[in-house]
Amino acid sequence: METDIKARLLRIFRGQDDIFKVIYTAGGATVVAAFAAFSLLWLLLYAVDRNPAETIWSILVGGFGSALGLKETVTRMTPLLLCALAAAIPAKGGLFNIGGEGQLHLGAIAATSVIIYLTWLPHWMVIPAMIMMAMLGGAIWGFIPGILRGWLGVNEVLVSLMLNYVAVALVELLVYGPWKDPLALGWPYSVSFPEWAVLPTWSGSNIHLGLPLGIAVIGLFYLLMRWTTWGFSVRVIEANPLTATYIGLRIKIYAIVLLSLGGAMAALAGLGEVSVIQGRLREGISPGYGYTGFLITWLSRKKPIAIIPISFLVGGFYSGADALQLSAGLPAATVDIFMGLIFLAFLIDEYVRRRRAVAYSKQAIS
Amino acid sequence: MIYLIAIAAFITAVFTSAIQSGASIAFAAIGEVISERAGVINLGLEGLMLVGALTGVIVQVENGNPALALFAAGLAAALLASIHAFLVIGLNSNQIVSGIAISILGAGVTGLLGRGYVGVKFDGIAKFEIPVLKDIPFFGPVLFQQDSLVYLLLLVSLGAYLLINRTRYGLHLRSVGEDPQAAYAQSVAVQRTRVIAVLLGGFLAGIGGGHLSLAYTYAWSERMTVGRGIIAVGLVIVAGWRPLWTLLAAFMFGALTVLHPKLQAAGINVSPYLVKMLPYLFTIVALTLATIRFKRSGQGMPAALMKQFLPGQT
Numbered sequence: 001m002e003t004d005i006k007a008r009l010l011r012i013f014r015g016q017d018d019i020f021k022v023i024y025t026a027g028g029a030t031v032v033a034a035f036a037a038f039s040l041l042w043l044l045l046y047a048v049d050r051n052p053a054e055t056i057w058s059i060l061v062g063g064f065g066s067a068l069g070l071k072e073t074v075t076r077m078t079p080l081l082l083c084a085l086a087a088a089i090p091a092k093g094g095l096f097n098i099g100g101e102g103q104l105h106l107g108a109i110a111a112t113s114v115i116i117y118l119t120w121l122p123h124w125m126v127i128p129a130m131i132m133m134a135m136l137g138g139a140i141w142g143f144i145p146g147i148l149r150g151w152l153g154v155n156e157v158l159v160s161l162m163l164n165y166v167a168v169a170l171v172e173l174l175v176y177g178p179w180k181d182p183l184a185l186g187w188p189y190s191v192s193f194p195e196w197a198v199l200p201t202w203s204g205s206n207i208h209l210g211l212p213l214g215i216a217v218i219g220l221f222y223l224l225m226r227w228t229t230w231g232f233s234v235r236v237i238e239a240n241p242l243t244a245t246y247i248g249l250r251i252k253i254y255a256i257v258l259l260s261l262g263g264a265m266a267a268l269a270g271l272g273e274v275s276v277i278q279g280r281l282r283e284g285i286s287p288g289y290g291y292t293g294f295l296i297t298w299l300s301r302k303k304p305i306a307i308i309p310i311s312f313l314v315g316g317f318y319s320g321a322d323a324l325q326l327s328a329g330l331p332a333a334t335v336d337i338f339m340g341l342i343f344l345a346f347l348i349d350e351y352v353r354r355r356r357a358v359a360y361s362k363q364a365i366s
Numbered sequence: 367m368i369y370l371i372a373i374a375a376f377i378t379a380v381f382t383s384a385i386q387s388g389a390s391i392a393f394a395a396i397g398e399v400i401s402e403r404a405g406v407i408n409l410g411l412e413g414l415m416l417v418g419a420l421t422g423v424i425v426q427v428e429n430g431n432p433a434l435a436l437f438a439a440g441l442a443a444a445l446l447a448s449i450h451a452f453l454v455i456g457l458n459s460n461q462i463v464s465g466i467a468i469s470i471l472g473a474g475v476t477g478l479l480g481r482g483y484v485g486v487k488f489d490g491i492a493k494f495e496i497p498v499l500k501d502i503p504f505f506g507p508v509l510f511q512q513d514s515l516v517y518l519l520l521l522v523s524l525g526a527y528l529l530i531n532r533t534r535y536g537l538h539l540r541s542v543g544e545d546p547q548a549a550y551a552q553s554v555a556v557q558r559t560r561v562i563a564v565l566l567g568g569f570l571a572g573i574g575g576g577h578l579s580l581a582y583t584y585a586w587s588e589r590m591t592v593g594r595g596i597i598a599v600g601l602v603i604v605a606g607w608r609p610l611w612t613l614l615a616a617f618m619f620g621a622l623t624v625l626h627p628k629l630q631a632a633g634i635n636v637s638p639y640l641v642k643m644l645p646y647l648f649t650i651v652a653l654t655l656a657t658i659r660f661k662r663s664g665q666g667m668p669a670a671l672m673k674q675f676l677p678g679q680t
Binding site: 044047048096098144148152153154155157158159161162163164165166169170172173176177288291292294295298333334335336337338339340341343344347348350351354 | 409449453457458459460462463464466467468469470471472473474475476477478479481588592593596597599600603637639640642643646647649650653654657658661
C-alpha cells in the first residue's frame with residue numbers, strides 16, 4: 001500500500017498521472033508560469049512606488065471591464081493580430097520575420113502615398129488602392145530579407161530587424177520633409193486622410209476593416225496549409241529543409257514568397273493606423289506592435305487560429321495600460337515588461353511540455 | 367591650402383568621434399563574439415545595453431563613482447543575460463525567440479525604472495588625454511584624447527582574442543561552439559562553458575551600454591540604444607566572429623553615426639533622416655557580403671550556433 005502511494009506520487013510528480021495529465025494538458029504549467037510572471041511584475045510595480053494590486057486590477061478593468069474598454073481592446077487587437085500573422089506565415093516555413101514593425105511603417109507610407117499622389121482617383125477606388133499599395137509596400141519590405149535569405153543565405157532575423165529602423169527613419173524623412181502638411185502648424189504630420197480614405201469602421205468605434213480582413217486571411221491561410229500541395233510543401237520545408245531539397249522543392253522561392261506575404265500582412269496594420277486611428281502619417285504610429293506580434297505568434301505555438309484569442313488578450317492589456325496612462329502616468333513600458341515576462345514564462349512552459357512528451361514516449365516504450 | 371586644412375580637420379574629427387561612438391557597440395559586439403563562439407546567439411543585446419546604460423546612470427547619480435557605475439552596469443546586464451542563459455542552455459529554448467523576449471523585457475524594465483532619471487545631469491566619465499602624445503597631428507586627437515573606456519576597450523578586445531585563442535577555457539569555448547557532442551565526449555562541461563560565455567557577453571554588453579550613457583551621451587533617455595544592440599549582433603557576423611575585426615567593424619559603424627553632425631559642421635547639408643538610415647543599410651550590405659564570403663570559404667560561423675544541446679544525444 002505504501003509503495004502504491006509512493007509510486008503514485010512519483011507519477012504525479014513526473015506528470016504521468018491521469019489527474020495531473022488532465023490539468024497539465026489544460027495548461028496547468030502555463031498558469032504556474034504566468035503566475036510567476038505576474039509576481040515579477042508585482043515586484044517591479046512595487047519598486048516604482050505603485051500599488052501593484054490596484055494597478056493590475058485597473059488595467060484589467062480598463063481593458064475588459066466595460067463596453068468602451070472592450071471596443072478599445074478589439075481596436076488594439078487588430079494591428080497585433082496582423083503583425084502576428086506577419087510573423088506566423090514565414091514561421092510556417094521555419095523562417096523568422098521580426099520585421100513586422102518596419103513592414104507596418106512601410107504599409108503606412110504606401111497607403112499615405114495614395115492620398116498624396118493619386119488624388120485624381122475616383123473616391124470609391126481610394127480604399128482598394130490603399131489596400132493594394134500598402135500590401136505592396138509591406139511585401140517589398142518582406143521581400144528584401146526574403147531574397148537575401150533565399151538567394152544568398154543571409155540571416156533573415158538580422159536583416160528584418162535592421163529594416164525596422166530604416167522604415168522608421170523613412171517615415172521621419174517623409175513627415176519632416178516632402179510630405180509635411182503646411183497646414184499642420186509646424187507639426188511633422190502628413191495631410192489628414194479625407195473621409196473617403198478612412199477604412200469602414202464598426203459603428204461608433206475605431207474597429208475597422210483590418211480585423212475582418214486579418215481573420216479572413218487566417219482562415220484562408222489555414223485552408224491553404226491544410227488542403228493544398230503548396231501548403232504541404234511549406235510544411236515539409238519547415239519539418240526538414242534537406243528532405244525538401246531532395247524532393248525538388250525550391251526552398252528559395254518559398255522563403256521569398258512567405259516573407260513577402262508576411263510583410264503584406266503587417267502593412268495592413270500600418271494602413272489601419274494611419275487611415276483610422278491617427279488619420280494621418282506621423283511619427284510613433286506603432287508602440288512596438290511588430291515585436292509584440294512576433295511574440296504572439298510564438299505564444300500561439302504557430303497555430304494561426306490561436307492568434308485570434310491571444311491578440312485579443314494582449315490587446316486588452318494594451319488598452320488597459322492606455323486607460324491607466326491617461327489617469328496615472330504609467331508608461332507603456334509596463335506592457336513591454338508584461339509581454340517579456342509572459343513570454344519567458346511561456347518558454348519555461350514549452351520546456352515542461354517537451355519533457356513530458358519525452359517521459360510519455362519512454363513510458364510507452366517500457 | 368585652406369581647403370586642405372579644413373579637410374584634414376574634418377577627417378580627424380570624423381575619426382575621433384567614430385571611435386567614441388563605436389566604442390559602446392564594440393564592447394557589446396566583442397561580448398557577443400565570446401557568446402557566439404560558444405554556440406549561443408544573444409539577440410537580447412539591445413535590452414542588455416539598455417539595462418547597462420540605465421544602471422550606470424543610476425549608480426553614477428546616486429553614488430558618483432564612475433568606475434563603480436560601470437561595473438554595476440556590467441553586472442546588471444549579466445543578471446539579465448543569466449535569464450537568457452537559463453532558458454537556452456538550461457531549457458534548450460529557441461535562442462532567437464528568447465533573445466527577442468529579453469530585448470523587450472529590458473526595454474520595458476528600463477522604461478519603467480528610468481522615468482526619474484530622464485534629463486538628470488551627471489559628470490560621467492571624463493576624457494583622458496595622454497600628455498605628450500595628444501599633440502601629434504591626427505593621431506593625437508584620434509588615439510590619445512579619448513575617454514578612458516576607449517583604452518579599456520582596446521585591452522578588452524585584445525583580452526577577448528587571447529581568451530578565445532590562447533587559453534584552456536577558450537579551447538573549450540570553441541569546441542562547444544563547433545561540436546558540443548564531441549566536446550561532451552571529451553568531458554568538457556558544455557553547459558558550464560556556455561553559461562560563462564553568455565554571462566561574459568552580457569557583462570560586456572552592459573559595459574557597452576554604460577559607455578553609451580556615461581561617456582558618450584551623458585544622459586539617460588528611454589530606448590536610447592536605438593538598434594545598437596542589433597547592429598552589434600550584425601557586426602559580429604561581418605567581422606567573422608573575430609574579436610579584433612569586430613573592433614574595426616564597430617569603428618566603421620561609429621563613423622557612419624557621426625557623419626551627419628560632422629558634415630553639417632563642415633557646411634554640407636544632407637537630410638539627417640537619410641543619414642540615420644545609413645548605419646543599418648551599411649550593416650545589411652556588409653552582412654550580405656560577409657555571408658557570401660563565408661559561404662565560399664566554408665568557414666566562419668561556429669557550427670553549433672543556435673543548435674540545441676542534449677548531453678549524449680545526437
